[in-house]
Amino acid sequence: MAALFLLAEIAGTEVAIASEAIESIIAVGETVAVPHADPIVAGLCAVRSRVLTLIDCQYRVTGTKSPTVKGSFAAIVGLGGHSFGLMVDKVFDVIPLPADAIVPAKKLGKGWADIVTQLGCIDGRLVMIVDPEALVSPQGERHAA
Amino acid sequence: MDDLRAEFIAETRETLESLASQLVQWEQTPDDRDLVDCAFRFVHTVKGSCGFLDLPRLARLSHAAEEVLAHARDGRIGTERGLVSATLAVIDRISALTDALESGDAVHDDDAVLIGVMLAFLPDTASSKASGMAAEGARGSGATIKGISQRHTTRSVRVSLAQLDRLMTGVSDLVLSRNEVSRQLRTLSAPAEVDQAFARLSSTVAEMRDAVGMMRMQNIDRLFSSLPRLLRDACIELDKQIELTVLGSEVEVDREVVEAMRDPLTHILRNAADHGIEPAADRLAMGKNPTGRITVNARQSGNQIMVEISDDGRGIDIDRLGQKAIARGIVSADQWRSMSERSRLETIFVPGLSTAETVTAISGRGVGMDIVRTNIEAIAGTIDLENHPGEGLKITLRLPLTLSIIAGLSLRAGGEIYGISRSSVVEIISCANRNVMLESIGDMPIANVRGQRLAYAKLEDILGVEAKAPQHGSRALVIIRPAVGAQFALDVEAVVDNEELVVKPAAPLIMAAGIYAGTTLPDNGRPMLLLDASGVAAAIGADEGLFDTLPSSAAEYELVAGQGGFSILMFVTLDGRKQAIRLTAVERMMEIACDSIFEIGGRLCASLDGELIDMAGIDERPQQHHIKVLRISDGDAAILLAVDDVVDIFSFAGAVAPSAQPDILEGIVHIEEEPIELRSIYGLFASHAAARACAPGAALCFIESGNDGSAWEREILAPLLAAAGYRVTFEAADSKAADVVILREGDGSNIAPATDARILRLRDAIQPAADQPGSIYRYDRIGLLSALGTKITGGC
Numbered sequence: 001m002a003a004l005f006l007l008a009e010i011a012g013t014e015v016a017i018a019s020e021a022i023e024s025i026i027a028v029g030e031t032v033a034v035p036h037a038d039p040i041v042a043g044l045c046a047v048r049s050r051v052l053t054l055i056d057c058q059y060r061v062t063g064t065k066s067p068t069v070k071g072s073f074a075a076i077v078g079l080g081g082h083s084f085g086l087m088v089d090k091v092f093d094v095i096p097l098p099a100d101a102i103v104p105a106k107k108l109g110k111g112w113a114d115i116v117t118q119l120g121c122i123d124g125r126l127v128m129i130v131d132p133e134a135l136v137s138p139q140g141e142r143h144a145a
Numbered sequence: 146m147d148d149l150r151a152e153f154i155a156e157t158r159e160t161l162e163s164l165a166s167q168l169v170q171w172e173q174t175p176d177d178r179d180l181v182d183c184a185f186r187f188v189h190t191v192k193g194s195c196g197f198l199d200l201p202r203l204a205r206l207s208h209a210a211e212e213v214l215a216h217a218r219d220g221r222i223g224t225e226r227g228l229v230s231a232t233l234a235v236i237d238r239i240s241a242l243t244d245a246l247e248s249g250d251a252v253h254d255d256d257a258v259l260i261g262v263m264l265a266f267l268p269d270t271a272s273s274k275a276s277g278m279a280a281e282g283a284r285g286s287g288a289t290i291k292g293i294s295q296r297h298t299t300r301s302v303r304v305s306l307a308q309l310d311r312l313m314t315g316v317s318d319l320v321l322s323r324n325e326v327s328r329q330l331r332t333l334s335a336p337a338e339v340d341q342a343f344a345r346l347s348s349t350v351a352e353m354r355d356a357v358g359m360m361r362m363q364n365i366d367r368l369f370s371s372l373p374r375l376l377r378d379a380c381i382e383l384d385k386q387i388e389l390t391v392l393g394s395e396v397e398v399d400r401e402v403v404e405a406m407r408d409p410l411t412h413i414l415r416n417a418a419d420h421g422i423e424p425a426a427d428r429l430a431m432g433k434n435p436t437g438r439i440t441v442n443a444r445q446s447g448n449q450i451m452v453e454i455s456d457d458g459r460g461i462d463i464d465r466l467g468q469k470a471i472a473r474g475i476v477s478a479d480q481w482r483s484m485s486e487r488s489r490l491e492t493i494f495v496p497g498l499s500t501a502e503t504v505t506a507i508s509g510r511g512v513g514m515d516i517v518r519t520n521i522e523a524i525a526g527t528i529d530l531e532n533h534p535g536e537g538l539k540i541t542l543r544l545p546l547t548l549s550i551i552a553g554l555s556l557r558a559g560g561e562i563y564g565i566s567r568s569s570v571v572e573i574i575s576c577a578n579r580n581v582m583l584e585s586i587g588d589m590p591i592a593n594v595r596g597q598r599l600a601y602a603k604l605e606d607i608l609g610v611e612a613k614a615p616q617h618g619s620r621a622l623v624i625i626r627p628a629v630g631a632q633f634a635l636d637v638e639a640v641v642d643n644e645e646l647v648v649k650p651a652a653p654l655i656m657a658a659g660i661y662a663g664t665t666l667p668d669n670g671r672p673m674l675l676l677d678a679s680g681v682a683a684a685i686g687a688d689e690g691l692f693d694t695l696p697s698s699a700a701e702y703e704l705v706a707g708q709g710g711f712s713i714l715m716f717v718t719l720d721g722r723k724q725a726i727r728l729t730a731v732e733r734m735m736e737i738a739c740d741s742i743f744e745i746g747g748r749l750c751a752s753l754d755g756e757l758i759d760m761a762g763i764d765e766r767p768q769q770h771h772i773k774v775l776r777i778s779d780g781d782a783a784i785l786l787a788v789d790d791v792v793d794i795f796s797f798a799g800a801v802a803p804s805a806q807p808d809i810l811e812g813i814v815h816i817e818e819e820p821i822e823l824r825s826i827y828g829l830f831a832s833h834a835a836a837r838a839c840a841p842g843a844a845l846c847f848i849e850s851g852n853d854g855s856a857w858e859r860e861i862l863a864p865l866l867a868a869a870g871y872r873v874t875f876e877a878a879d880s881k882a883a884d885v886v887i888l889r890e891g892d893g894s895n896i897a898p899a900t901d902a903r904i905l906r907l908r909d910a911i912q913p914a915a916d917q918p919g920s921i922y923r924y925d926r927i928g929l930l931s932a933l934g935t936k937i938t939g940g941c
Contacts, residue, residue: 034674053654
């Protein structure tokens with residue numbers, strides 16, 4: 001059985017996100033900053049009557065904030081009763097990935113290690129599979145883990 | 146299977162909750178056949194469900210109880226107290242096992258003993274009836290229950306919360322898109338038909354939002370139904386006789402509020418049973434009824450629910466409380482002497498203080514009222530005590546009906562808008578107000594407001610954003626009393642609005658900042674962060690009691706305010722004058738779009754959410770896009786008072802000087818030596834008495850109309866009466882119930898002179914004919930209405 005994955009780009013790198021978790025992709029509109037929140041929070045934005053917490057995936061990986069928030073793409077995921085918008089640089093495609101094309105990830109660089117546990121083999125390339133739940137967990141927990 | 150099991154757990158628990166009070170009642174009247182039936186039905190249902198769910202322990206227990214109760218039901222064995230207690234024990238065990246089923250915990254298995262006691266009541270094993278366990282049951286409880294009415298069952302279906310939330314989200318989406326369409330329509334200047342259709346849609350959406358909001362409400366009976374059992378257990382333990390009366394179980398509250406109230410209410414009730422109600426012997430000696438009385442009464446008032454718990458016990462012994470407080474070093478003897486009665490009473494809320502001489506298992510562990518107050522305040526509620534030494538104590542809890550909608554205040558800081566719960570806001574005062582002085586002790590900034598020193602901070606500094614110059618006027622100081630921590634003053638760029646906010650929890654990533662309570666999405670579709678008052682207090686470092694030792698003139702001030710003082714709101718009228726109005730009548734301040742203002746029937750009205758509201762303080766449609774208004778309410782009608790700007794809110798304690806225009810102004814007040822006109826709310830409503838939709842309770846007028854054309858009565862007279870607020874009927878069947886009967890005496894062809902005092906005669910001619918005494922010319926509107934009024938008030 002092949003699960004579907006969204007191929008997108010975070011910090012210039014191609015990644016896959018299980019599409020099961022993703023509700024839709026939006027272009028980010030007006031945002032509201034959240035002072036004092038975890039720096040991976042890029043702000044709040046409204047999608048219809050829902051409030052999304054925007055996650056700066058690039059910051060999570062590189063420690064450098066995304067230069068632009070408005071207009072960039074975000075994948076909406078619902079986790080723990082909250083809606084998050086995972087900001088990505090680009091969105092490519094949705095592809096099926098059979099279970100035997102997924103292998104455990106080892107020895108990843110700092111930044112990626114705690115959000116990627118598996119790699120997917122797509123057309124001979126190895127693509128990191130990002131775990132949305134790890135992406136939105138507070139930084140403190142990340143270091144503890 | 147898991148689904149079935151979850152369903153079983155939920156259903157059993159629900160039945161248990163509603164059964165609790167009936168079981169206690171059963172204990173009082175063991176012979177009541179209906180109550181036996183109730184218990185039987187319960188164990189029967191449980192037994193039936195466990196059969197196919199494969200729950201052998203529950204099946205065995207319920208089977209034993211069912212068999213015995215079946216006998217009792219048929220009258221083959223008597224229902225004595227022992228039987229009731231044994232059944233209660235089995236039902237308790239079923240409840241424990243049901244909980245365990247969900248949590249996966251183990252429950253000690255001595256079911257055989259319970260079953261043995263139960264089966265001992267069966268006729269064939271009557272010899273073993275006197276087994277030791279049965280003796281436990283012989284101790285009846287002293288609790289009597291009143292006011293538990295027979296439950297009227299309403300049909301319902303079980304809907305998961307997730308489904309309900311989806312529905313809520315859907316309706317919120319609908320509201321937002323309605324607002325968007327409304328904006329578009331305004332720019333398009335659409336034809337009237339479109340406007341009408343949209344107004345219909347709009348009011349339907351509003352109704353739907355209310356209905357969905359109600360769906361989350363729960364009957365407070367869910368909470369109350371556990372009280373009789375609680376009191377029964379307490380009575381047995383304390384060996385007291387207490388009668389519990391529960392009123393107002395039909396009040397509907399948000400389910401979160403029900404949960405948040407559970408612990409405080411339990412605690413208060415136990416306290417009342419333990420410390421409040423005296424032992425029967427003491428009560429007799431004091432000439433009281435040996436059976437104590439506790440009343441729990443819930444009622445809804447506006448968007449609050451009030452729960453009163455009153456007992457007829459000994460009340461709080463203030464002197465002993467004082468001795469305790471002094472002994473524990475909570476206050477000094479000097480302080481105690483200078484404290485008001487009220488603040489003395491309130492020391493009961495100080496942690497670690499209990500007036501009980503001995504610690505019992507029920508209460509008096511010294512953790513108590515302080516926790517109760519913290520819990521109540523955490524959900525923006527208040528708690529008040531009314532103490533009658535020797536006669537009883539009344540505790541009043543005031544709680545919001547729902548936690549998901551709060552009355553909020555929006556504040557501007559650094560160009561962004563933040564919300565805060567209005568219930569924590571004590572006062573808003575302009576920074577330019579002469580009563581405000583900013584001082585500092587070392588590095589610590591302090592606001593001195595009328596001599597009261599408060600921790601002070603700029604909201605921008607707390608948030609770490611850059612302050613911007615206010616758009617107009619001076620910055621505002623918002624005085625906040627958090628649930629945890631001391632009062633503090635928050636300096637903000639401006640107070641923007643006062644509105645109802647739907648609170649949504651924020652993601653953990655945001656909550657971790659510690660200063661937010663959640664997020665909300667106002668009608669403009671731009672997300673807003675809600676500040677958590679306690680969190681902000683902690684960020685400022687406003688520790689409890691930080692400035693208590695500072696000499697302060699605040700106490701003196703409060704004393705003055707306590708004597709007939711009131712809050713007033715000062716504003717600038719459209720023609721630039723400063724005026725004030727009593728704050729209690731101001732529902733909210735808001736900005737409305739000027740294209741929603743219409744001139745209708747010689748008056749200016751604003752159309753808001755499908756409702757037309759009269760405007761005051763304005764003579765013609767304004768030119769600008771938006772206008773600030775105060776929504777003034779007299780309890781059922783509303784008026785929008787147009788203002789140029791809101792200046793400040795003051796507590797006013799002085800005298801109101803009379804004014805020369807009593808119909809417009811209540812009087813003149815002196816604020817900082819400046820005379821300010823105080824608008825008369827009475828005058829506002831009197832001069833803008835909009836035709837109210839006639840209420841069901843309005844007086845009923847029966848108009849006698851012949852079979853022939855009664856066009857005048859129907860087309861001309863009836864609308865006049867309806868507009869004046871009367872209900873009108875032409876049905877002869879209603880004539881008996883009518884307050885007034887109106888007869889039109891055409892050309893003098895006389896109708897039999899009725900002796901009915903309710904009859905009001907109308908005549909067609911201006912001059913009354915000789916045989917028409919006491920009649921009124923039919924076009925004499927004033928005469929007609931005043932005669933109607935006289936008839937209804939019972940004059941002649």
